[in-house]
Amino acid sequence: MQLITDPRAIEEQSMRIIEDHLPDLAMLPAGERAIVKRVVHTTGDLSCAQFIRFHPRAVESGLSALRAGRPILTDVNMVRSGLIKDRLTALGVAVDCLINHPEVVTRARARGTTRAMVAMELGAPQIEGGIIAIGNAPTALFTLCRLISTGRAKPALVVGTPVGFVGAAESKEELISLDIPYITMTGTRGGSTIAAAVINALLLMA
């Protein structure tokens, strides 16, 4: 076997393989197609594609936010550390994650709830017109949905791909039920790499 070591060649070949295996992607709008391809590229799993859902205005709203240099809030540091730094810098987009914020740690311990939940309560209201990405905690997405439906948070886009067998599927159904721009993966699957892949696809298009 010939080992390919040029990073651009690796990515191009990967994307060609994905297109060959998923011919239906050609029917999607270009922005949604790029996002689905990057998620599949990131997971190495073709079956991921079928679970991704887009609000009709999601790509447009996310790209506008990034082009305007609006901030990104993530539920966990893994999502933040997976984003393409050069693109964030070029667009002037700041990324924040409050999961280790001392106030979040103290409040979560006092209330016996997840830090992700408290971090969202504290951070989401600050992100008007930006992007909120939840790659791990269903409790964070439930909290965000409540903040949005009561008018206390107004993100331009929610990337909601929390993971797991306890609440994840339900939190994503709730997100879909709100009429706001979202990108999600239905069911129990999700994760930080998937949330980061969605935003990276947007960063590369913006």
Add this chain to the structure above:
Amino acid sequence: MQLITDPRAIEEQSMRIIEDHLPDLAMLPAGERAIVKRVVHTTGDLSCAQFIRFHPRAVESGLSALRAGRPILTDVNMVRSGLIKDRLTALGVAVDCLINHPEVVTRARARGTTRAMVAMELGAPQIEGGIIAIGNAPTALFTLCRLISTGRAKPALVVGTPVGFVGAAESKEELISLDIPYITMTGTRGGSTIAAAVINALLLMA
């Protein structure tokens, strides 16, 4: 639906659901079972379990390394940022990742190869008796396998779960062919969250 917000209760319920759906896990040794459960918990995907492979001495060797406070090297920052900080601190385990090291960036650009590959050449020889975790780049795992087979790197355990359609499956086959302690996921699937989950399971047992 009753929303569970206590983090320990969420994890316990998640693990019970996984055990109910994967009764065959009961036949694995306790350490391997804990690792498979945590990977499934992290991906929200029961089908992951069938692709995980353990060298017979992997768990024992990984636990010894952690208990001795030996370092961890990761291929990308996402793996590092996914590790449980309290456990690392308690065990005195340092985690390093050289992907953004100035020398790595310069050398990779000059040679037209991936930074992950150069970072492994630079870092792996320093990690004698520690754990090397590759969650993203097949080129990093190919490089590490060559360093190990030529005696230039001697980790106690390799957690090799690179991802993708270009070289990932082959790099993991090569890892399995070396007779050293490894934990891997065969095929195209893998990723940073999976590599971090494997190490977190070990951190919680150590």
